[in-house]
């Protein structure tokens with residue numbers, strides 16, 4: 001039963017949609033670009049579920065003008081995208097590739113002409129392969145490599161970008177790339193993971209300092225958060241929930257907002273947990289302007305001592321609705337998560353920088369794609385976001401994930417999140433019903 005009462009968001013609330021470079025651009029080596037670690041990883045046998053790679057993706061590198069026209073059709077006020085580091089710096093540092101900068105200048109000019117606010121993420125997982133080969137984020141120098149890259153973007157593109165984010169979801173880089181090995185670089189190392197997390201946050205802080213020196217606009221950090229519940233009232237499951245909460249939700253935010261890491265992490269990593277310099281922890285506290293929160297689902301946890309940290313596993317909920325990712329549809333978790341951030345971290349300005357769902361959409365028919373489950377997912381989560389605003393959360397905007405069906409990392413192209421369907425054999429775009437629903441939400445500034 002959908003609640004039919006109408007709701008209105010505050011004046012000036014920012015409505016957008018999001019993508020990332022490796023997932024939509026294609027042409028990974030065009031015009032002097034260097035390979036990223038995701039280019040390298042996706043070409044490894046069996047790395048990607050359907051054997052997909054980002055070689056073509058949505059061909060956005062060449063079709064960006066058509067895609068900006070789609071954004072206008074949807075009435076987007078903002079567009080969140082990421083910059084491919086290895087287009088700008090083919091070897092990750094040193095020599096700049098002017099053609100790489102020129103692509104993003106063209107994209108930014110089209111967006112500004114269309115009255116769409118660019119929101120640029122500096123790093124959305126695609127590290128230059130040349131830097132991966134020097135240890136990547138496990139190398140303490142990675143923070144400086146990132147700061148130099150950031151400085152170039154602020155200098156070259158800064159006058160066209162009002163909203164910047166340093167990193168997208170450091171937790172996923174650590175968990176999927178260094179703990180479970182299912183994302184680039186495909187490592188499984190309890191010794192590397194804590195250092196990778198730490199160097200990512202050092203990079204974020206040095207990036208913010210570079211921004212303060214010569215950036216314009218606002219800069220933030222984007223994290224994925226998921227409220228954790230206990231599968232039973234027993235102490236073991238409660239402890240598992242607490243470990244899972246520390247591991248996903250508190251690790252990075254405590255680092256940059258409180259200057260410390262949760263004690264549970266040292267406990268669960270044991271002798272693999274390093275001793276971090278106090279000077280480093282002070283650097284992490286470099287203040288930034290907003291928090292980007294990516295919300296999709298919650299998880300219900302039980303104790304799993306045999307698992308790597310956080311020694312927990314999620315339990316499927318009988319009778320609940322799930323997306324194609326196996327993620328429970330749980331909009332109330334968004335309200336709860338936003339309230340938790342407000343209370344724990346001092347009421348920072350927040351953007352929902354990603355929210356969306358993968359459902360098995362039908363092929364386009366007569367120029368239409370019926371995706372009612374995605375419409376209901378978005379409706380429910382927009383209501384939850386509005387409830388958080390009513391409860392006093394300083395929520396400034398919302399970006400739907402994603403503008404386009406795209407490359408869903410290790411799952412390839414089968415999982416579709418787009419407001420717009422992409423037929424990858426023809427590259428034809430078709431706005432789905434959820435895209436038209438979202439267009440109307442933006443036009444009404446509410447439901």
Ligand SMILES: OC[C@@H]1[C@@H](O)[C@H](O)[C@@H](O)c2[nH]c(CCc3ccccc3)c[n+]21
Nearest residue numbers: 020168169172224294296354401408417
């Ligand atoms: O999975 C959908 C999207 C990705 O396509 C985005 O690139 C990424 O920013 C993103 N993060 C999340 C939530 C965190 C997560 C990512 C991957 C696997 C499990 C959880 C969901 N998504």
